[in-house]
Amino acid sequence: MDLPSLPRCLLLLCLVLASTASAQSGLEEWMQARSREHSNWFQGQGERAGSAGSSLELWRERAAEDPGIPAFVPPTSLAPLIRAVEAAVVNITTVNVPKNALAQAGRSTGSGFVLTPEGLVVTNNHVVAQARQIVVRLGDGREFPAEVVGRDASTDVALLRLREVGLQPLPAVYLGDSDRLEVGDWVVAIGNPFGLDHSVAHGMISAKERSLGVGIFDDFIQTDALINPGNSGGPLFNMRGEVVGVNTAILSGGQGIGFAVPINMVKDLLPNLRENGRLERGWLGVNIDDPRPGEVGRYLVVKDVYRRSPAANAGIRPGDRLLAVNGKPIGSYGQMLRKVALLAPGSETKLTLQRDGQTQEVTVTLAARPAPETQQALNSPGNMEELGLVLRDMPPEVAGPLGFEAYVGILVTGVVPNSPAAQAGVAAGDVLLEVNRRRVKDVAGVRATLEKGGAGTKVLLRVQRGDVEQYVALSP
Numbered sequence: 001m002d003l004p005s006l007p008r009c010l011l012l013l014c015l016v017l018a019s020t021a022s023a024q025s026g027l028e029e030w031m032q033a034r035s036r037e038h039s040n041w042f043q044g045q046g047e048r049a050g051s052a053g054s055s056l057e058l059w060r061e062r063a064a065e066d067p068g069i070p071a072f073v074p075p076t077s078l079a080p081l082i083r084a085v086e087a088a089v090v091n092i093t094t095v096n097v098p099k100n101a102l103a104q105a106g107r108s109t110g111s112g113f114v115l116t117p118e119g120l121v122v123t124n125n126h127v128v129a130q131a132r133q134i135v136v137r138l139g140d141g142r143e144f145p146a147e148v149v150g151r152d153a154s155t156d157v158a159l160l161r162l163r164e165v166g167l168q169p170l171p172a173v174y175l176g177d178s179d180r181l182e183v184g185d186w187v188v189a190i191g192n193p194f195g196l197d198h199s200v201a202h203g204m205i206s207a208k209e210r211s212l213g214v215g216i217f218d219d220f221i222q223t224d225a226l227i228n229p230g231n232s233g234g235p236l237f238n239m240r241g242e243v244v245g246v247n248t249a250i251l252s253g254g255q256g257i258g259f260a261v262p263i264n265m266v267k268d269l270l271p272n273l274r275e276n277g278r279l280e281r282g283w284l285g286v287n288i289d290d291p292r293p294g295e296v297g298r299y300l301v302v303k304d305v306y307r308r309s310p311a312a313n314a315g316i317r318p319g320d321r322l323l324a325v326n327g328k329p330i331g332s333y334g335q336m337l338r339k340v341a342l343l344a345p346g347s348e349t350k351l352t353l354q355r356d357g358q359t360q361e362v363t364v365t366l367a368a369r370p371a372p373e374t375q376q377a378l379n380s381p382g383n384m385e386e387l388g389l390v391l392r393d394m395p396p397e398v399a400g401p402l403g404f405e406a407y408v409g410i411l412v413t414g415v416v417p418n419s420p421a422a423q424a425g426v427a428a429g430d431v432l433l434e435v436n437r438r439r440v441k442d443v444a445g446v447r448a449t450l451e452k453g454g455a456g457t458k459v460l461l462r463v464q465r466g467d468v469e470q471y472v473a474l475s476p
Helices: 003-049 079-088 264-274 331-343 374-379 398-402 420-424 441-451
Strands: 090-096 105-114 122-123 131-137 142-152 158-161 187-189 201-211 220-223 235-237 240-251 260-264 286-289 301-305 319-327 349-354 357-365 390-391 410-415 433-436 459-465 468-474
Touching: 003 201, 079 090, 079 187, 079 235, 079 420, 090 122, 131 158, 142 264, 158 264, 235 301, 240 264, 260 264, 319 331, 390 441, 410 420, 420 468, 433 441
Parallel strands: none
Antiparallel strands: 090 105, 090 131, 105 122, 122 158, 131 142, 142 158, 187 201, 187 235, 201 220, 220 260, 235 240, 240 260, 286 301, 301 319, 319 349, 349 357, 390 410, 410 433, 433 459, 459 468
């Protein structure tokens, strides 16, 4: 290379280096710009995902300052509650009547709770139904003999009284309001499963008004608090330390499914058990047009009012809308039936009605509930409502087994409580032979004779009871 060409090479090298530096600088600027764009895009996506109603929304997250679910306090330890209530939970041991003369008396255990400081105890009926000896042990180890004050198989509730209590008051529970329970509420069950004293289980309300197909009083609380044999009769507590149910049943083969009798039903039943020793069912005397399942906004409408019934005496009329019993709203005929049937005959009951758009309260004095067959017969064609008689024709298939000739008279199958027939002494099983001295052979003949006599006039009946015939006078 000659010397004159050297400056040209140096110039070319400088130009190349300058070009490379410029390219690197431009690349860095381009990459920084793209980075800023991507960062802004991702930030925008996050804001859009957190906003409601966006088509790009996949989930929601609470902001750090969001207070969360209103009125929800996560539970911590249940120990203070358990310490406050467990002293009133009792163990019940029974010696049962042997099934036959050769068998030995069996023993069984259950649970219960002290209702009053004087020594009334609530448990299940099936815990004490066969007992000839009952011993109740408190949490502090004291034991007392007990006797049954009253019990009822249809609700599986029994009321006991402790003997030899003395003057020192016993620890007693508070009763809550089971109507206020909601699915998801925390509850605690305390009892003696498998004889293990004062075992505690906690869970929540799984369902309300659960029917198990047992009878008209099916209205169980379902809970996932563990209930095992020996828990029967024990209390189900809410988070205020109040008894809201009496643990009573488990499903064989089921896990985490237990049932309790609502404490509000027990409240209605207890006065009846204390006074009568058993469930004397109250009767209102109405037929109800029940809303169909799934119907919303319909009321319970009084369809029929039986003559001389408690409802009739209180001035209740067909067409009245029944809203509440003793201040408790009702939404079905089954609820009304349970409320009324648990009250003792003679109880004064307040009904909330709506008539012609006006709401009013009436007080009804309940009567004794007629036998189921009489209840069914009251809705039959043989219902002589004005007399309080329920009659049935006697064709050969009915008369033969009773030892009568066919159509020799009409069989009395039921008598309405407090009716003219009841006051005159007519009873189910009597055979009606004459009405106002006219021979009658069927229900139609009785109706025709009564229509001839006119409304409100006295009625003379000739009835046969066994081998004895007698006349009775009725004043409709």
